[in-house]
Amino acid sequence: MKVVVLAGGVGGAKLADGLAATLPDEEITVVVNTGDDFEHLGLHISPDLDTVVYTLAGVANPETGWGRAGDTWNFLETLRSLGGPDWFRLGDKDLALHAERTRLLAEGWSLSDVTAHVAQALGVGPRVLPMTNDRVGTVVETADGPLPFQEYFVARGCEPAVVGFRFEGAAAARPAPGVLEAIGEADRVIFAPSNPWVSIDPILAVPGIRGALSAKTVVAVSPIVGGRAIRGPAAKMFSDLGIQPSAEAVAVHFREVLKGIVIDEADADQEAGIRQLGLDVRVTATVMKTSADRRRLADEVILFASSPAAG
């Protein structure tokens, strides 16, 4: 069964890792948000692509979810001692990927070629594609004015109240090579438990992707569990926008593209309401703490996506 996973960072990476433990590598394509990509110290940084690639390569830092296991911080500590900007945490090993990507992009490589090259060097099996090779920048509209995503997320700690989102450059962006083909060939498309507003929506904002999904069976895994995000600002974003954060709110957000949604046992009481939206629902344990959790959730998601109701 061929699957395409739309993914942001940690949640998407974990689910993709679970799928890779279940399905043959060649049946998995992960399409990753690049709206958080930014330039820092002259380096092109792709936080979500890196988290997905590191996780699938088995070299991700298990404590942080981002960056590499066993990394060191001599670069960052020295940068700080020189008065340089230390707000973005760059490990010494992690930095090498940013430098090499920046170098290859400057040589004219596309982001998808760089990603494939890095994935191969790190021994990643499933195909990992950026949503686009064009520049799309997520801007968080806040009470303090518009903020580029990393500034909102890292520098401001998600503190300013969100009033909306903008994906700069999206209208002119093209899906990266292989994205529409993978969706076209996919038996199922899965929205990973990633932030709806700033991980999945930027992917859907790339012209052609939403349309390609309309012919597909699409299921989501809710990133909101018990009214909270497993990690990151998704719940706060719902709240700031005047929406009670819940699995049901995620279902409402994506109702036009989804056939079904996987929600956590903690949210079982929302099943009926979601079914009233016309969506199928699977209730299961969705929090991925261990490798076994990842695989079990992946199995559940595949079973659910293959069931007659969702399909």
Place this chain on the structure above:
Amino acid sequence: MKVVVLAGGVGGAKLADGLAATLPDEEITVVVNTGDDFEHLGLHISPDLDTVVYTLAGVANPETGWGRAGDTWNFLETLRSLGGPDWFRLGDKDLALHAERTRLLAEGWSLSDVTAHVAQALGVGPRVLPMTNDRVGTVVETADGPLPFQEYFVARGCEPAVVGFRFEGAAAARPAPGVLEAIGEADRVIFAPSNPWVSIDPILAVPGIRGALSAKTVVAVSPIVGGRAIRGPAAKMFSDLGIQPSAEAVAVHFREVLKGIVIDEADADQEAGIRQLGLDVRVTATVMKTSADRRRLADEVILFASSPAAG
């Protein structure tokens, strides 16, 4: 006694360090070759400036002469595993300086402002100035064609036979702010035991510097001892150009600007020949292995430069 030292990398850094142990910081200005500066991985790297600053800050790697003591190599090893260019040895701490310099230059800072900022952050006392804030690139003309200095030096291991040198951009370069003033105020100017061809000559190629020296008492320390360079390709460069490498050859090379030269005891037999060039000579131990060596040589150089014959 105010001194200006013209310096390349390790030899210049060590002599400057010896001078800093002898003279008050405010009496020392080190004017450093930037002809070896280059772009690598998008970073502006200034090898000689860094060696001088690290040495004066007491954080230089005592084994290599370049880079920082106790540095780690996680960046470089990871870069290599990704198939990236690993021919230039970049330690994790060292990298932070290149990144911060690159960032500040991109913000519009001059190289001399960056250098002053870094020197202050690292607690360096003497003033360290790049020879110019303009781009001057040392090109080594070889039997294999012209090679940018770093490619000749690091990537090609100084192997191609040298037929000449070119300092691209030098004709249009201006001395960095403070360079001509420091020379004008100096009681003595010292050529460090640095490579005449690719460390001192690029400095002299910046319009205005050679002229400013003509009014000054200038003494050199020979980087050639016993027919060999203490380090680096200086001796091979002399040989490739058909000149027997010797302290006397260094004296001949600089005879128009020098009043005197400090040569090693190993070369005492060359004293008479150098005196016939009209230069004063001091014979002493010039190889700096320890901090005490640096200071002793600095004391000797100052005494020599202050002596009536040299002055």
